[in-house]
Amino acid sequence: MFRCPRLPQVLACSLFGLLASVAHAATPSPAPETLQPLLNTINERLDIADLVALAKWDSGKPIQDTARETLLINNARKQATGSNVNPDEAADLIAAQIEANKLVQYGLIAQWQAAHKAPDLPRPDLTQLRAKQDELQARLLQQYAAFVPYRVDPECPQWLAAQRSDLIKDALHGQALIRATGELCITDL
Template identity: 35%
Template sequence: MQPTAYARRLLTVGAITATVFTGPAGPSPAAAPPSAPSPTAPSPTAPVAGASYGAYTRLLPLADLSARRLATADLVAAAKWGTGSPVDDPVREKQVLDTVARQAREAGADPGATVRISRDQIEANKRVQRALHSRWDADPSDAPVGRPDLAEVREEINRVNVDLVRAIAASPAARAAHSCGGTLTAAEAHVRHDRHLDRLHATALSHALRSVCVRRTETPIELR
């Protein structure tokens, strides 16, 4: 399968974006997924053991948007492969983190938590890029034929980041709850099933979500 086609499928199939939130008052109905989940997969309306339905609906968009952002890693990897452009781009990464911190303040979200989650999103994205580059180096016949426009891909990343900030702003109680870990695991499992993630992207998704739940011992990030 060409990675660009896989990425486009991930960007469009089963989308549950943070736009389900209209504000602190609560969520509005999300669009129904294109196919029904299997009996063993958690559905968006299923109760989650040890957590409220409200917490689940707050964390599900975060998990889904994280998978959508990961899909862009395939496109970034294809855009950079064979060009000599490194996976790491400290200048771009700083721009992204500075932007989400500003957006978090404007949205009433915790800038420190937003930056932590966004940094994990970036690192998960780079993990996918490195894995794909290694795969294509080992077997060039599996490499993408076309080269996506990196500027256009980054525009999509920026759009997803805006929705992620909104989802973070809408979920402080769910992220701070003692049941957050279990609730997030259920949301992640639903997204893995709904988007048919392969092992690479499923593993990266877990990395992207590792700072979603508030850690009791974490120290605030100093933002400059």
């Protein structure tokens, strides 16, 4: 009968090498430094949605504001050229932010309607909030421009999920943050 005493050792070394390469492939590379500032700005914009909801609760204004949304998207297209961003991508990014903000507003107002009251907090001025949103939009587009080269990286969804999870404060804002960042990574080339 044929025996090869070294065969188990060769197999063990091969298996160890295979496992090491799989473990290395499963360890994602660190996220680019441009991602966290972008996510922080998106999250800051979502925090403003809470205040906008309060202002709209008090004023009775509807959440949907088509004229304001159109203005923001058109401004994003104009700002995109100065930020070296594709105008259509800038419009999509800002549209996602608007939808995420409305998600928060609808959710909070529904909670307040069920409770028959809004929180007892200082009431914001909607005009000042909009000025802050405009400032954030300019910063958001600059940060997005810095992140664009990483959008197609195969590890982008893992980076996004890991860094986004640290920002989630509750289910409503978590869903809104997912909506706001849903198209940051391009996975279907």
